[in-house]
Amino acid sequence: MTTLIIGGTAAYHLQFDHLATMLGEERFETPFGPAGPVRFFDVAGERCAFLSRHGGEGQLGLTPPFINYRANVYVGRLIGARRVLSWNSAGSLVPGLEPGAIAAVSDIIDWTRARRPTFGPELPDRQLVTDPLFDPDLRQRLVAAARRSGRVVAPAAVYAGTEGARLETAAEIQLLAQAGALLVGMTMAPEVFLARELGLAYGSLCWVSNYATGIPYDGPERRLFGAEVGPLLFGIILDMLEEEARHV
């Protein structure tokens, strides 16, 4: 089963040759604009594809409001993928979920304001998006793999998607916390909705990079966006795929 991995923070720093058996690289034209480069690699005999959400080489290419989510997700259809696995970095809204932890997303509140939230009538065969958005079985397997990394893992979390690229204010974080969000980030909406419109299963691990604005913490401020994030999250997803292959 072909899987499309969409990498977030630090994906633009990844050195793939050290991490996986590479099969090639391709750019795609989609009805929604160009996407890629997409890197193909082999996991236990299965072809997987990887796309860096923000683009750029060695540095982040586009901030979240300017990513072409529709083109990125449409790559999934073009390569025959059945599912999307992604990582997104997020701020924590609870003191108990510290930077350096990993959280599997189970639900989302869309607080973005300037994005195309659907493929729209340009894609007549799009599917109606319904609950659950996040595949529960996929989430459990992502959680198991994340735990094998030794990191602290939250097995389920509500994510609030904001527009950015500015950070949220403390007042905005308070109201998102009231609404039940544990994480805040800028990249999962509308990506997850678009994947579901294509009938793709979607699973995400959030890298907790920092505390959200105004959330109290002990010690110095942590904002963990370094190059080490890429190999860690990519490695966890590879581990999940390899583990899955062992149990087919």
Added chain:
Amino acid sequence: MCEHTVLILPPAADLPEPLLTMQTPYGPAAGFEQDGLPVLVRSEAADVRALIYAAKELGARRVLAADAVQAVSGLLEPGDLVIPVDVIDQTRLRPFTFFVGKGYGFIKLNPPFCPDLMAALRTTARAANPRSFSGGVYVCAEGPRDATPAERRMYRGWGADVVGGGLLPEAYLARELELCYAALTVIGPAVIGSSDLYDLLTAAAAMAAGTQPCACGESMKMPKALGVVGPDWHTWLG
């Protein structure tokens, strides 16, 4: 006394006519000059980026703004002065960044207003009107209509004190260009003239003029350090 300061006022019938216009890449910014101090006037029709671009181009380091607002807190009365310390953005259709299509712009907004300018506004507002409050949370709505009673109840549940339409995305845009920005709001229906607003803002500007440079002027420090942007702010724009 107030050099490197630019004021932003809401549109009003008692402003000088005609306003001067300054061309920017985002269209014209309208305003006038009083005692050598540039005063820009908000316009519903204009791209808000024109105002902040104009302020920066005029050499501003500090921007002091005013806005007419509706009370969300039941304790506020018409004519009260509120200096907001935090914001909730409920605008929908406005251009919200200078950095369109770029890889930078993760601007911190904790707080979204310059602490030094807020302190100066607090002092001058208090001297002018004992019903002056700071610490308020400002909701910026798309407008131009007023917020409904139901919306104001919802905003109250969010911890807000006032709702207006003028201060966002101005505050973010100012921070993107490393300007200090803070605002004075007046609870409506407005009972304060533009010249009184001008006097309040200039008094605060004079008070703030002696303060040391603050962190607002370093908001682009990280992309500068990474070599993602150069020293000339004109080259940062998307």
